[in-house]
Amino acid sequence: MINNVETLSNIPFIVMNGADWFLKKGLPKDGGTRIFGVSGMVKRPGIYELPLGTKLRTIIFDHAGGMKDGKQLKAVIPGGMSAPILTADEIDLPMDFDSLAGVGSMLGSAAVIVIDRETSILDVLSAVSKFYSHESCGQCTPCRIGTSWINKIVKRLARGEGEEDDIDAIIRLASNIKGKTLCPLGDAAALPILSICQKFRRELEGYLPHA
Ligand code: SF4
Structure with missing residues (x-):
């Protein structure tokens, strides 16, 4: 025990x-x-x-x-x-x-x-996505691929090279992790990422090149 x-x-x-x-x-x-x-x-x-x-x-x-x-x-x-x-x-x-x-x-x-308020929500999202991408053991596909893709997209946003669909893509990927993995780490990754994208979407959109 x-x-x-x-x-x-x-x-x-x-x-x-x-x-x-x-x-x-x-x-x-x-x-x-x-x-x-x-x-x-x-x-x-x-x-x-x-x-x-x-x-x-x-x-x-x-x-x-x-x-x-x-x-x-x-x-x-x-x-x-x-x-x-x-x-x-x-x-x-x-x-x-x-x-x-x-x-x-x-x-x-x-x-x-x-x-x-001075802390960038993109920095918070970066910390979360980097952590879970690293921690995923790779045993199941939604977590292995999903956390890795999310981390790549977040890094792209941070470089100022984001694409129009990036925030929706992160939401889609996190939604496809949620409830579809072998262990609770999948939900542990998906839920904070979804909440950040949903509650701070406007701030994240400010990192897109056209904004
Ligand atoms: S959800 Fe758990 S078992 Fe599946 S890849 Fe992630 S850490 Fe491994």
């Missing part, structure tokens, strides 16, 4: 204080605490153990001290690289499994990545 450090570190306290003590720290359906790893453009990036259901705004602006150097919030990846992105208008939601699923994202690893 394999467990991560977060799970193991909870066990002594649950044994000492009881399961109800732990569960009462969170929400009735999503009990306990979660370790939120906050990174990106915040004043106090770090690890925060907080009750499940703590608002994302509270995590960013209270615990992590708010935006660094007067920067403005643009987007948040709420649960690690595989979690679909949220816009700045979507941060008044509780950080628990159901609430994030309700807005089409997920709590995932609870690694909160805070992105400011």
Whole structure:
């Protein structure tokens, strides 16, 4: 059996204080605490153990001290690289499994990545597509070919050599990965890429040569 450090570190306290003590720290359906790893453009990036259901705004602006150097919030990846992105208008939601699923994202690893307005969304998309293209083991075709093609198209956009259909092509490729692979890495790649293309399409279109 394999467990991560977060799970193991909870066990002594649950044994000492009881399961109800732990569960009462969170929400009735999503009990306990979660370790939120906050990174990106915040004043106090770090690890925060907080009750499940703590608002994302509270995590960013209270615990992590708010935006660094007067920067403005643009987007948040709420649960690690595989979690679909949220816009700045979507941060008044509780950080628990159901609430994030309700807005089409997920709590995932609870690694909160805070992105400011000066950060190019194409850079975010590049980081995601490069990571998954590298991580694909190549066993199934949609993931192997799809992540590689997406990464090539994103690189082309970054060089200023994008083509008219590129954003739709990325969406088509990611849609053909989603739900069609042997392991969850396929969805983990497709979902954040789809959300970035859908929520920040206009910004991405600004990288096309004709724009
Ligand atoms: S979905 Fe999983 S099994 Fe299929 S190629 Fe990607 S990493 Fe390998």
